[in-house]
Amino acid sequence: MHGVGFIGAIIIGVFAGWIAEKVMNRDHGFWVNLVVGLVGSLLGAFLAGMLGIHFWGWVGSLVISTLGAILLLWLLGLIKRA
Numbered sequence: 001m002h003g004v005g006f007i008g009a010i011i012i013g014v015f016a017g018w019i020a021e022k023v024m025n026r027d028h029g030f031w032v033n034l035v036v037g038l039v040g041s042l043l044g045a046f047l048a049g050m051l052g053i054h055f056w057g058w059v060g061s062l063v064i065s066t067l068g069a070i071l072l073l074w075l076l077g078l079i080k081r082a
Contacts (some may be wrong), residue, residue, distance in 0.1 A: 004061050012061050013037030020069035024077070036069050044068020 004012060014030070017037030021028050028036070044064040048055060055064050 003057050008058065009038070009041070009061075010034070012058065012065050013041055016040055016062060016065035016069045019066045020073050023066075023070055024073045026073060036072060037065055040067075040069025040072045041065035042068070043072055047071075 014034050014037055017028070017033030017035070017040065020036060020040060021033055041061070041064065044067050047068065048064050053064075055061060
């Protein structure tokens, strides 16, 4: 997450986890949303870098983090079913 700082990354992680939770129709608590959002942000940033997508600031970080968190929840759902 470029240009948002440590506290900003935590706030974005919580929001990204919460948005991903709602999109994927799941029900988690605050701490799970935080972890899913932060891990999702790492996953999203990695994939965005691989695809050459550049993002800056709060909105860009939130979008990339949310997409990464949704992907993470989707992958975890696949593993859970198997």
